[in-house]
Every structure is written in structure tokens, then in C-alpha cells.
């Protein structure tokens with residue numbers, strides 16, 4: 187057990203990872219059967235941690251399976267994408283660094299990339315591509331996973347984190363067409379794409395006119411349940427010789443609407459503030475502390491919104507059942523029903539609101555709490 191039992195802001199593993207048994211089993215089976223999958227959730231619900239964990243479990247079960255990870259977080263162009271793909275796939279499948287030259291000769295036929303060895307670490311190399319060559323023959327890179335897996339008699343899963351970023355590429359649709367056209371023929375490699383920006387991911391994978399329509403099995407990640415969080419929090423307190431009652435432990439995720447990142451953050455603050463026992467008073471204080479830490483950020487965010495958008499947020503906080511009814515529009519000065527729609531779409535675009543099965547919800551439960559307790563003081 188690490189000295190500090192709660193963790194947030196990074197991929198969680200080991201004792202900091204909790205639950206997700208069903209999702210792990212499902213992804214593990216997709217990986218070992220080379221079924222491509224798409225994991226979608228709002229920000230910070232645990233996609234990256236889940237896929238890493240599932241990959242470990244799958245590789246333990248199936249020794250022929252290798253999984254490599256591409257983080258598209260900073261990738262903004264097609265060129266960067268190919269370079270990252272070539273690097274990660276070759277790194278994951280080249281056992282010893284000195285074999286890279288041999289592998290490149292084996293796997294490339296159209297052009298030869300440049301290999302640079304790290305001057306500090308003799309276990310590292312970097313692949314450099316000539317964009318003019320790649321532009322003419324992108325298939326050479328796109329088919330690398332299949333070619334390598336076939337020749338090495340392995341199964342290869344390529345995981346693409348922050349996949350929604352390909353939407354920023356110039357001419358994104360034709361790029362997506364290229365990926366799909368090549369990847370759908372792969373029998374020894376599969377793909378797992380995941381990302382936030384739900385509506386963008388949904389558009390890429392569920393719109394009939396889009397190249398990736400029905401490319402793989404869609405998984406919508408849920409939050410972790412209050413019951414599971416309660417158990418986890420109690421366990422983490424116990425393991426570090428501090429105590430919290432079940433009633434208080436469940437209050438932490440309840441305050442954060444079971445949002446994984448924030449539950450860990452609030453639990454962390456509660457744990458720091460408790461000498462031996464954690465009680466309601468400590469939790470309330472920690473929650474205030476957390477909102478205060480975020481206050482400047484939330485104030486700045488609110489400053490970018492129009493009055494009508496802010497008013498719409500208030501009507502949602504107050505759980506108004508009919509946002510476009512003339513009564514609600516009048517009470518909150520929302521303009522007209524067309525303005526309500528515009529405000530709603532603008533707030534979704536800004537990732538402040540999201541629509542889950544028809545219902546509008548705040549993406550960030552701390553922002554909602556801050557608006558409620560500090561901004562509107564309702």
C-alpha cells in the first residue's frame with residue numbers, strides 16, 4: 187500500500203484501481219479475440235486506466251498477445267500520427283534493440299525509415315519517417331500492425347487514446363477512410379479507440395455516413411457505483427490506519443456524484459485532514475477546500491458565458507423539468523425556445539453540459555456544486 191492511498195490525475199493501477207470487473211472482462215475478451223472496440227465516456231471517468239488494466243489482464247491470459255499504446259493527445263497532423271504509429275508498433279514488437287534494423291528490412295518494402303538510437307539509453311530507438319514518401323504510400327505504415335503480427339505469429343492490439351483528436355486533422359474524413367480501408371482487412375491485429383468528447387466520438391463511430399461506422403464494439407463506460415466507492419474508500423483508510431464509517435464513506439462519492447477523478451481527489455483531501463477518524467465535518471470542509479481550489483478556474487469559465495447560458499445552468503441546477511416551457515423561459519429569462527436550444531448547444535460544445543439519454547447534465551460535478559454553493563448561492 188502506498189503511503190498516500192488515493193490517487194487522481196494519472197492512470198491508476200494496483201491498489202488504486204477499483205472495480206470495473208465487467209468492463210475488464212469484456213475488453214479482455216475483445217483483445218484476445220482481436221475484436222476492435224471503442225470506449226466512450228466523458229473526461230476523467232477512467233478510460234485510460236481501464237484499457238491499460240484490461241490489456242495487462244489479456245496479455246497474462248494470452249501469451250501470444252501484444253498490446254501497444256498510442257496517445258494522440260498531442261498529435262495534430264496526419265504526419266505525426268504515422269510517425270507515432272510506426273514507433274509504437276515497432277517498439278512493442280521488437281524484442282531487442284539490435285533487431286530493429288533487421289525488422290525494418292523485413293517489414294518495409296516501399297521506403298526505409300531512419301532509425302536513431304538513444305545516446306543515453308541503449309534500450310531505446312526512434313523511427314523517423316520522410317513525409318514525402320509516407321504521403322505517397324501511407325498503407326505501408328497503416329498495414330504495419332498486421333504485417334508484423336502475421337510474421338511474428340502474434341496477435342497485436344493497437345490502443346489509440348484521445349482518438350477524438352483525429353477530428354482536428356486537415357481533411358479528417360479522408361484520413362479516416364484510409365484507416366478504415368486498411369484496418370478492416372486485418373486479421374492478426376485489432377484496434378481499441380477511446381476518448382472523451384462524447385458527441386464527437388459518437389459522430390465518428392455511429393453515423394452511417396462516416397468511415398468508421400460499425401467498425402467495432404461500442405462500450406459506454408459508466409461511473410463507478412456509490413457502493414463500490416464506499417468499499418474502496420473504507421479499504422484505503424483502513425490500510426493506512428485511519429478510520430471512516432460506512433455512512434461517511436458513502437457521503438464522499440455522493441458529494442461528487444460518483445465521478446471517478448473527483449471521488450479520489452475528495453477522498454484524498456478527507457484523508458489528509460483526518461488524524462485518525464474522518465467524520466462529516468471533515469468531509470464538508472474538504473469539499474469546500476476542493477471547490478475553493480477550483481474557484482478561479484470556474485469563475486473564468488463562467489465569465490466566458492452569456493447571461494442566457496448562465497441562466498440556463500441555473501434552471502438545470504434547480505431541476506426544472508421543462509427547459510423550453512414558457513414558464514421556465516420567463517422565470518429564468520432564457521430568451522425564446524430557439525435561444526434555449528442555442529444556449530444548450532453552446533454549453534454542450536464547451537463541454538459544460540452533456541446529454542445522457544435525453545437528460546442534460548453537468549459534465550463536471552464540482553463546477554455544478556461551485557455554481558450552486560458559491561455563484562448562485564441557492
Ligand SMILES: Nc1ncnc2c1ncn2[C@@H]1O[C@H](COP(=O)(O)OP(=O)(O)OP(=O)(O)O)[C@@H](O)[C@H]1O
Nearest residue numbers: 193194195196204229230231232233234235447450
Ligand atoms: N477504476 C478506477 N479506480 C479508481 N479510480 C479511478 C478508476 N478509474 C479512474 N479513476 C480516477 O479517475 C482519474 C482519471 O482516470 P483516467 O485518466 O483513467 O480517466 P480518462 O477517462 O482516461 O480521463 P481523460 O478523459 O482525462 O483522458 C484517475 O486518476 C483516478 O483518480
Ligand SMILES: [Mg+2]
Nearest residue numbers: 233234235347
Ligand atoms: Mg485518458
